[in-house]
Amino acid sequence: MLSEHQVVCPIHPMTKRLLRDLGEQGLLQELQPFFAPESATIPVSVGDDAAVVCFDGDLVITKDLLVDGVHFSDQTTEAEAVGWRAGAANLSDLAAMGASPVGLLVGLALPGDTPLDWILGVYRGLAHFGVPILGGDTVRSSQRVLSITALGKIQGPAIRRNQACVADKLLLTGPMGSARAGLELLLYSEQGEQLSQEDRQVLIRAHQRPTPRLDIPNLLFAQTRRIGGMDTSDGLADAVLQICRASGVGALIEHQRVPILPAVRTLAGDRALDWAYYGGEDFELLLSVDPKVAEKLLTLHQDFTAIGTVTASPEVSDDLGVLLSLERSFQHF
Numbered sequence: 429m430l431s432e433h434q435v436v437c438p439i440h441p442m443t444k445r446l447l448r449d450l451g452e453q454g455l456l457q458e459l460q461p462f463f464a465p466e467s468a469t470i471p472v473s474v475g476d477d478a479a480v481v482c483f484d485g486d487l488v489i490t491k492d493l494l495v496d497g498v499h500f501s502d503q504t505t506e507a508e509a510v511g512w513r514a515g516a517a518n519l520s521d522l523a524a525m526g527a528s529p530v531g532l533l534v535g536l537a538l539p540g541d542t543p544l545d546w547i548l549g550v551y552r553g554l555a556h557f558g559v560p561i562l563g564g565d566t567v568r569s570s571q572r573v574l575s576i577t578a579l580g581k582i583q584g585p586a587i588r589r590n591q592a593c594v595a596d597k598l599l600l601t602g603p604m605g606s607a608r609a610g611l612e613l614l615l616y617s618e619q620g621e622q623l624s625q626e627d628r629q630v631l632i633r634a635h636q637r638p639t640p641r642l643d644i645p646n647l648l649f650a651q652t653r654r655i656g657g658m659d660t661s662d663g664l665a666d667a668v669l670q671i672c673r674a675s676g677v678g679a680l681i682e683h684q685r686v687p688i689l690p691a692v693r694t695l696a697g698d699r700a701l702d703w704a705y706y707g708g709e710d711f712e713l714l715l716s717v718d719p720k721v722a723e724k725l726l727t728l729h730q731d732f733t734a735i736g737t738v739t740a741s742p743e744v745s746d747d748l749g750v751l752l753s754l755e756r757s758f759q760h761f
């Protein structure tokens with residue numbers, strides 16, 4: 429049966445199909461191409477009451493909740509980027525523990541007038557990572573809410589926040605402040621006129637399509653099993669402070685060593701370091717490792733930068749004398 433919209437807009441019937449026209453079974457059919465095929469490691473995928481997955485090691489689990497108007501908006505985020513960022517945030521948390529991904533579960537709470545295209549866009553964003561989508565649920569709601577659960581596996585001890593030791597080097601896997609700069613460009617398009625088109629794209633991509641550092645754990649584990657660390661999803665300051673708090677140590681950051689892209693410096697001016705510390709949503713890893721291990725890692729991957737040292741003093745500051753503050757970091761409540 430044709431829906432009202434399909435009759436009114438016969439030229440673009442696909443773009444006008446709404447969730448309420450499809451129903452749950454219709455939606456499941458549309459999503460079928462995104463679900464993991466059954467295999468030796470996934471003997472039961474989507475279609476039964478639950479999925480079955482085989483793997484060796486310890487299970488690592490994380491969940492993220494994204495709410496329309498809080499974590500994304502039509503102004504700055506198209507559907508594919510919503511899915512991409514949700515996937516990236518979860519997979520970054522797996523990487524931060526040293527885990528490799530096993531699968532994703534997708535929960536969607538959506539108003540009936542949500543276009544099918546929006547839902548397919550979210551799934552396209554999620555599917556980008558090539559991590560099996562093992563199941564999910566869709567319910568009716570007055571607001572768009574996306575909940576992703578990521579399952580990972582690890583053999584041996586995980587990377588943890590409480591594993592930093594005095595005299596460790598703090599290593600970052602990539603530049604800070606880029607996602608904050610991208611958001612600035614999306615919110616205020618008149619900004620950054622002095623940037624090249626390419627630079628603008630790099631920064632916007634950093635905000636909309638970040639890459640979780642799933643490539644890092646194996647590199648680390650080949651060198652050591654004692655790694656303090658977490659991801660920088662809530663900013664560099666938050667990561668340094670959380671690791672120091674959990675480990676009962678302090679840290680001294682060398683502010684000139686904090687990697688910040690030239691384009692971010694151009695756009696941010698004297699706010700560049702602030703964006704690096706407090707901007708958030710750069711899904712890199714901050715790691716605390718023995719100085720000898722740090723030295724080795726710096727030769728193994730050009731993305732690593734040593735930005736400071738773990739200290740016995742409880743203070744967390746930089747060499748400008750600026751104390752880092754959790755209050756200034758992004759907090760939901």
Ligand SMILES: [Mg+2]
Binds near residue numbers: 521659660
């Ligand atoms: Mg995190």
